[in-house]
Amino acid sequence: MAPSKPARPKKKVNVSRVVLFAAIPVVLGALVLTGFFTFRRTLARFSLDFYYPFFQAAKHVELAAARQSLAMQPRQKLASAVEQLQRQNALLAAQVQRLRELDADNERLRQELRMPRWSGYNEVYAEVILRDPSTWSEQFVISKGLNDGIETGDLVLTFEFAPRGGTPTCVLAGRVIETSARTSVVATVVNPACRLSVSLAESDANGTLTGNGASSMTALISRLPLKSKYGIGEMVLTSGFSERTPRGICVGYLTDAPVGVNRAAVVHDGGLYAEAWMRPAVSLDTIRFVVVLTGK
């Protein structure tokens, strides 16, 4: 009978060595990723600031040409435009006065209730200086940045003018997603990078809005409560729950599901929440000037 082979001694697995070897690629990966994002951010800011004078110079030329062409309009037309603007100005001044009174009331009530003082927002007026046709409705670059107090996440508003010269309505255009010293990149409400908390005007339900891309020109509102009823055309407003977001700014209106999406306008998402589609209130193709709300 042949003697059986002696059993090979089992190799002891050194756990700490395995952990060390596993940790090295993880740490290296984290370092590479951190380095890439830091490098990307630094280079992006440098590029935007380096080219800023060139683009701004081109904008100055464009504005000068626009002023000259305006001066060539017939006097009657200019006079009627001035009259209309004066009317709008008077209406807006009255509204501002009323808001000042409300602000003072709010401040007094907060003091009485010993609630923390609301710091409010600063408004920074900016011009759209760059856009790319391939992402025309999804993002654009504006002429103000960190030097003017703008930070990532700030809300960007614009004004929709009524067709017969009424006072303009303030609507949400998007959010700042990147800033350099003198410029900022804005993601519009249809850009998937733009997310914020919204509420519906009639049903008073809150949900989370995410852009659905320029091809559909819609955004999806998810996490809506199941119990409420939602109708097409219902107004969507900012809820004030997101960071740096005041309450009650018009974002858009509920609409049908975009073409190619095999779903109803409002669907129940897994039985827990409802989802609805929204079309933005802002005319994204024609934005030229915006107001950025920055924290005080």
Added chain:
Amino acid sequence: MFAFLYFTFWSILLLVVEVLLRSAGLTVPLLGFFFAAAAVAVSPRMALGFALVFGVAMDFVLGYVMPWDGILLPVLTLPVFFLHGKQLNSDVLEFLAGAMIPSVVALPHIWTSLTTPDGFASLMMSCLFGAFLFPVTLALVARSVSRLQIGAADAGKGGV
């Protein structure tokens, strides 16, 4: 040194013009035409390096998170490494290369371009425009390089 200055001057200028044209709603890949032409007429290696740097710069200027142009513009300079000088003298090849450049630059958004009627029409127009513009750019770059006496020796190895 002269080749480096030549590339720097035209890259900065064409980037500004291209971005301003894009902001006006026109996609004309001027940098793509220039780098493809400069790769043939001046130095493929220098064109490759500048295409990488200015492609990334253009993406960042336009606010893109992913630097697609930084990848695609260098691609436009690569074919010259595999071709011989005589083949590049063909007019038909120049027209074809010119027609290809806008479609290569539009690759990241090709789905939108092909699925929307406006996008498809504008891509076709860009290709047609590119087919005529690229031979002109090539001739202009070649002439300016010979006038300025920027040769392959100045630009480093690889001038065709």
